Amino acid sequence: MSDSTFATKQIELLNFEGEILTNDRGILRRIKVKGDGFSNPNEGANVHVHLKGTCRDRLFDCRDVNFVVGEAEDKDVPFGVDRAMDKMQKGECCLLYLKPKYAFGCKGKPEFEIGPEDDVVYEVTLKDFQRAKEYxxxxxxxxxxxxxxxxxxxxxxxxxxxxxxxxxxxxxxxxxxxxxxxxxxxxxxxxxxxxxxxxxxxxxxxxxxxxxxxxxxxxxxxxxxxxxxxxxxxxxxxxxxxxxxxxxxxxxxxxxxxxxxxxxxxxxxxxxxxxxxxxHHEQDKRTYANMFQKFADRDAKTGKRKKRKSVNGEICFKRQRRSQECSL
Structure with a gap:
C-alpha cells in the first residue's frame, strides 16, 4: 500500500469514527458533506440551519431554523447542536451524536417521547451564517x-x-x-x-x-x-x-x-x-487506632516467631553438644 493510499484510509477511518467535541465525550461529530471556506460561526453569530433529529431511529424533529449561537435554547434547539456550531462551515452537513447532558437532559422531551436518559442524533446542515463582532x-x-x-x-x-x-x-x-x-x-x-x-x-x-x-x-x-x-x-x-x-x-x-x-x-x-x-477528627482517630493495633499485632507475632526460633536454636545446640560428648 502506497503512503498516499494509507493516508487516505486514515482520513476515512477518522471521519467514520467521528470527532469528539467535548472532554466528557458528550458530543461526537461525523461530517457527511464538507463545507466551503475557512470561516466558522462564532459566539453570538446568527445561523440558518436545517435540522433532523432522531432518537432510536425515529424522526422527531425536522425543520429549518434561525438562532443565535449561545442562545439556541430559545428556539428549542439542543445545547449540543449549539456547541457544535463553531466547528462547522457554510454548506457543511454533519451528524451530531448527543449524550443526554447535551440533548434534553434529565427531564427528557415528553412531547417528542424522549426519555430523560436517551441519546439523540441530529443531522445538521449549516445553510448560512453571519458572524458576530469580535470584542x-x-x-x-x-x-x-x-x-x-x-x-x-x-x-x-x-x-x-x-x-x-x-x-x-x-x-x-x-x-x-x-x-x-x-x-x-x-x-x-x-x-x-x-x-x-x-x-x-x-x-x-x-x-x-x-x-x-x-x-x-x-x-x-x-x-x-x-x-x-x-x-x-x-x-x-x-x-x-x-x-x-x-x-x-x-x-x-x-x-x-x-x-x-x-x-x-x-x-x-x-x-x-x-x-x-x-x-473528620473522630474518623482519623479510628483510622490511626486501627493502624496502631495492626502494628502491635504484627510486632507481637514477630516477637513470638523470634522467641520460637531462639528456643528451637537452643535445643538444637544442646543436642549437638550431647552428641559431641558421646562421640568422645
Missing amino acids: WEMDLKEKLELAAKVKCKGNQYFKAGWHFQAVIQYQRIISWLEMECGAGLEEQKRIQDFLLTSHLNLALCYLRMKEFSHAVENCNKVIELDEHNEKALYRRGEARLHRNEFSLAMTDFQQVLHRNPSNRAARAQITACQDKIKE
Whole structure:
C-alpha cells in the first residue's frame, strides 16, 4: 500500500469514527458533506440551519431554523447542536451524536417521547451564517450595551435551570470587559459592576453544576476586586465545604459573619463546618487506632516467631553438644 493510499484510509477511518467535541465525550461529530471556506460561526453569530433529529431511529424533529449561537435554547434547539456550531462551515452537513447532558437532559422531551436518559442524533446542515463582532471590533459603548442584554439572557437561563447556557453568557461579558479600563469614573464603575456580577453568577452556576473548583476560582476573582464581598466569601465557603476543605470554608463563613453579624446562613454553615471537622477528627482517630493495633499485632507475632526460633536454636545446640560428648 502506497503512503498516499494509507493516508487516505486514515482520513476515512477518522471521519467514520467521528470527532469528539467535548472532554466528557458528550458530543461526537461525523461530517457527511464538507463545507466551503475557512470561516466558522462564532459566539453570538446568527445561523440558518436545517435540522433532523432522531432518537432510536425515529424522526422527531425536522425543520429549518434561525438562532443565535449561545442562545439556541430559545428556539428549542439542543445545547449540543449549539456547541457544535463553531466547528462547522457554510454548506457543511454533519451528524451530531448527543449524550443526554447535551440533548434534553434529565427531564427528557415528553412531547417528542424522549426519555430523560436517551441519546439523540441530529443531522445538521449549516445553510448560512453571519458572524458576530469580535470584542476587538467593538468600542466600549457597544460592549457595555451588549453586556446588559447578555446579562439578562444569562439570568433568564439560570432561572430556567439551564446552567451551561447561563455560563456561556456570563463568560462572554467577562471576555469583552476584563481588559477594559474605562475613560471615566462612571465607565470604570460600570465595567467593575459587570465583572463582579458575572463572576458571582458564574460561581453560583458552577455550584449548581457541582464544579466546585471553578466556583472557587470565580469567587477569588471577585475578592481580588472587592475583598469584603459578602456573596463571594459565602459562595467560596460553600464550594470549599463541598471540597472537604472545612477549615478554609469556616474561615470564609466567619468573614461573612464579621461583615454581617445577622447572616443566619453563614452562622449555620460555621456549625456545619465544626461538625464536619469533629467528624473528620473522630474518623482519623479510628483510622490511626486501627493502624496502631495492626502494628502491635504484627510486632507481637514477630516477637513470638523470634522467641520460637531462639528456643528451637537452643535445643538444637544442646543436642549437638550431647552428641559431641558421646562421640568422645
